[in-house]
Amino acid sequence: MSKTQPAAYSPVHIFLHWVIAALIVFQLVFGESIKDLGRALRDTGAPDTLTTVMGNAHIWVGVTVLVLTLLRLLIRARFGVPAPVPASRIQELAARVVHGLLYLLMIVVPITGLLAWYGGIREAGDLHELAKPLFIILILLHVAGALYHHFALKDRTMKRMITSRI
Ligand code: HEM
Ligand code: HEM
Numbered sequence: 218m219s220k221t222q223p224a225a226y227s228p229v230h231i232f233l234h235w236v237i238a239a240l241i242v243f244q245l246v247f248g249e250s251i252k253d254l255g256r257a258l259r260d261t262g263a264p265d266t267l268t269t270v271m272g273n274a275h276i277w278v279g280v281t282v283l284v285l286t287l288l289r290l291l292i293r294a295r296f297g298v299p300a301p302v303p304a305s306r307i308q309e310l311a312a313r314v315v316h317g318l319l320y321l322l323m324i325v326v327p328i329t330g331l332l333a334w335y336g337g338i339r340e341a342g343d344l345h346e347l348a349k350p351l352f353i354i355l356i357l358l359h360v361a362g363a364l365y366h367h368f369a370l371k372d373r374t375m376k377r378m379i380t381s382r383i
Pocket of ligand 1: 241244245246247248249251252275276277278279280282283323326327328329330331332333334335342343345346349352
């Protein structure tokens with residue numbers, strides 16, 4: 218964390234938040250594609266073009282999520298993030314826990330995927346699949362929290378993840 222806490226998220230942090238979010242939704246929606254590729258490679262050794270493209274997309278989009286997340290955490294550590302919008306202590310704690318778990322999954326999920334695909338480690342694949350419902354639950358909680366701030370509390374939480382202007 219930088220010595221002086223910034224008043225807003227930086228444009229880069231905001232940009233990375235939305236790009237990574239879109240890539241993760243893509244991964245969760247099309248996660249089956251890499252299983253189809255694995256099956257086709259095992260069964261016929263010659264997957265069709267769509268299966269190959271979508272299976273490889275899963276790998277490259279996943280690696281992109283990992284790289285961008287590490288970059289985002291570096292930027293976060295170097296420049297800091299604004300203080301939480303004032304809320305009850307329990308709400309602040311809930312947001313912090315959900316954000317922490319999301320960051321954890323954004324790193325652990327691609328790594329377990331790589332270990333399963335390239336290392337053939339079954340347990341890593343099991344963990345990777347187990348993360349799917351966990352990821353979905355956390356994202357739903359996170360989005361519900363953001364919408365609650367925006368529509369019920371009518372505070373700046375949502376606005377500050379859209380623009381750096383104060
Ligand atoms: C944020 C990144 C990622 C997300 C959200 C994600 C998500 C998913 C999902 C939803 C599935 C299907 C699980 C199911 O049907 O139960 C899956 C399967 C799989 N993914 Fe990923 N994935 C990511 C990154 C990666 C990466 C980088 C690789 C590396 C090659 C990878 C390799 C795999 C493999 C091998 C499977 C099949 C697992 C098995 O059959 O045991 N994933 N992933
Ligand atoms: C789909 C995947 C998503 C992931 C993985 C994700 C992850 C995160 C993380 C880790 C943070 C903490 C930022 C930090 O302090 O460094 C954050 C902040 C935020 N996210 Fe998301 N997010 C996602 C989707 C969304 C969506 C769809 C919305 C809006 C409906 C949203 C709204 C926000 C807002 C408003 C903040 C700022 C919270 C604050 O300043 O206290 N996010 N997100």
